[in-house]
Amino acid sequence: MVNSHSDGINTLADALDSITEWVSKYTVLPDAYTAPTLALWVAHTHVSTAFYTTPRIVASSPVAGSGKTRLLELIAGVAYMPKQTVNSSTAAIYRRINKALADDGLPPTLLYDEADALFGPRPTPQSEDMRALLNAGYKAGATVDRCEGDSHDVVEFPVFAPVALAGLAGHMPDTITTRAITIEMKKRRRGEKITPYRERTAYAEMAGVREFLTAWSRRAHDDMKTTEATMPHGVEDRPAEVWEPLVIIADAAGGHWPATARDACRSFVFAPEKRPPSTGVELLSDIRKVMGHDPDDDTALVPVDTIRTSELVEKLNKMTESGWRDVDSGRGVSPRFLSRILSGYDVRPVSIRDSLGSGKGYTTGVTYKHGKPFQSGFFDAWGRYLPTPSISEIGDNGDSSDVAGQTPQTLSPFAESVGDTSVTSSATGDKKVTENKPLNSTVTSVTDVTDFSNSGEGKTTEVPHPDDDIVTLIVNAATDAGGSGVGHGVIGKLVREATGDGSRALAVADEMVAAGLLDVDDQNRYYMKETA
Template sequence: MPHTDDADCSSWRTPVARDFKGYTGREGESICNQLRRMYGGVGRPNPRWLEWLMGFPVGWCETTSTPSETRLFLLSPNTSADSSSPPPTTPGTRHDAPREQSGDLRMTTTTLEGAQILDDVQAFLSRFNAFPDEHCAPMLALWYAHTWAAEHFYITPRVVLSSAEPGSGKTRVLEVARHLVRTPEMTFSATPAALFRMVGAGPITILFDEVDAIFDNKGGGNEDLRALVNAGYKRSATVARCKGDAGNMVIERFPVYAPAALAGIAGNMPDTITTRAITIHMRRRRPDERVEAFRERKVEEQSAPVREALATWMEVVGERVGAAYPDMPDGVTDRAAEIWEPLLAIADYAGGHWPETARAACLHFVTAAQTNPTSDRIRLLSDLRTVFADRGVTRMSTVEILAVLHSMEEAPWGDFYGRPINARQLATELSAYGVKVTAYKNVGKTFKGYVIDGPNGLGDAWARYLPEPKSDENSEGEK
């Protein structure tokens, strides 16, 4: 590490942006030499600042520290370089008072422990929101954290806040998030063109309320906005649009990568968005569920230290967290694993209870997404698997299947777009998965229906598109 020959020289104070205002370095000159001339030719770089600048592990330059902590050191201009060990600290606490050490050594340390910071974020957002289960607040705390380092991740998961009725707390979640995420842009009816340009000028975090109003009841409509939200969860994604008049037309590719949280009434969100999202199904509070009153000015003041601590910690650890490959819980694969990777990586780096808490939340949300079908076709496959399993058969006629489907009170098959589902609609829905009507014989008679086995059977579609059926706990216990 560059330094002067004088072993007793003092460390330079940590440079800030204003030190370089109007300053022009000499061509080819190292930053250390530039700083040395700025500070009068005496001293050496602050080792802690150099570690941060170069991305070295904390303690690489002469100092040791525990791996679970991230320390930022600010040395005064008259600091001696003899002692490079930081004072003992308690994880999760701040040390703002100078500490006397080795004569005139005065060191101010700020110890930031990720687990404590995430605990503070979770506690803050829980003051104003009543969530349907204990997994929502930890997930949101991790999601807020990832917005401060989104550029280091390949994926930014969407968060969807849905509810059966208005007044269920969706907007309040976004209002609190606005004080904790990076560069929030809360909007109700922004046009696709405006969002394209805001994201391109980024970084921003999109907080889109009442998003259900821009889609119809089948999840269609506003294709430009849906394209932005769909593609924008991957860092390399762009959306191409034509620009100019007919005589001077050019193709412009808009970067669309940005974290986004979307709130709306359940049922109107396109499947292409929900499959890229972690969905919280909000509910109205019961009379006995109390939350703190939301006062904008008060929240703004109280959220500042929580937000600043989160931003500082993620700024320091973001690159390392973005390069991590966290272990996934059993059964979490493909797109589910893809969208949870950033959140689990942050939880692992934070330590404490967060790795376990994050994986419990991951399993909860992934299982809920698999349990709640994302389309009519998936719902049909799931219901057919239940029908065949309840009867213990490997084949059923179309007439039998339709009779059972029509009798399901909570299923949509008795009123499928205005009338009960018929044989032709059943064949059309299942043909998308390669399932076809098969003729078979039973007691000397020929029937047309569906079978489990074979190239055109239901078994292959169940294995590919449905989660594994839950095991019977009683049967497992008897084994």
């Protein structure tokens, strides 16, 4: 007798709950968010053409026998028109999609097992064609052109379709994983119990759910086309594209599902990066340690603003745990190697002056040539490319405004002033920069140095948060320094000690320069702007 999971399926929420329970019954999943995510993804395959994107599912694991194939089998039991592909050509795939759209108005759900074999370390023309097809098929309207018939008429074949892939970790192209929700599968521990899986029995259990989703998709499809979702705070750009279809479906289901979907979204999007970092990212991370700016290094010395190329090369090659001595065919880190890798992050060697005299080196901040930025410096690269806050650092409501003293991609007080001397006020908050005592230094009121555009006759200018505290810290430091100026390292250290993160310090300082509040010399020391 089949123990049905389809009894009492009257609403979309019922169907999603049933899929969640059913998937969890037959496989061990890495966390509590995976089964609800799979339920939402399965539902989206029944209305996929209502959305602009169709996120990929990637089931990954470091070793075989971790449940990846079982996950694809379970998806096949409830997804719309599942097609498990084995060594299919790209031509067969796009023709299959075209036929399904012509017959039923929806593309099939494509399931690829052992995808790591397809995307091996040595790409072939066939694997590159398949990768291009899977990448393009992520967005609605994508097509491939082929000549057909004796007259060689150009025919457009649509490639938009839901896709789930399974394979060993580390072999999936980044162009696919950045469009995907990656599920890190693990081997089952001794003692972890699941229900023995028999495909015929398991599929029969979900017959009612499949029938409900078929009927629901006909009713809901057009409404889904015009719906937009409010994404969790900090989920933007590509992650927002990936997750919006699932959040829209969760909102339509109601009950606990809107909150469950957003919790799952935050869990996946803000999860710590599990893939090995690229050479460039690893290099940036180690340079941050060498220069004393690593927030997680309690043993760090006083941070430095600049470092000679020769000193940086020597210190990197001495970091035996990072293996820099073995890079570049065993030659180790060299000035040429540094320049080649770091230039991709807009970090370039510049002329510096220190106790040894003049020389070439690197700096944490922006440098200028002929009045224009020449390179962005390490602070900008560290803030952009080193890991973002994990979910454990973000509040239950997803608001990361208290994480490291800033929200992701926040607008600084001077964002509208670059290249101009005016400052556009914002209504994002009622905070005013008045007095703040972040450390033991003498505090200078910002009231006397605001109103850069001369529009308020000495009145306190409202500066939108979260950068107003950073502005106050920089103004105080530059005022205390007087004619000697204040360097990058001091500014970064002050801001990091006061807010928990110094990654925005130099960006705000440079925006203050552009706004006419600070001056900066060729040694990247900041001074209060002299006033008449």
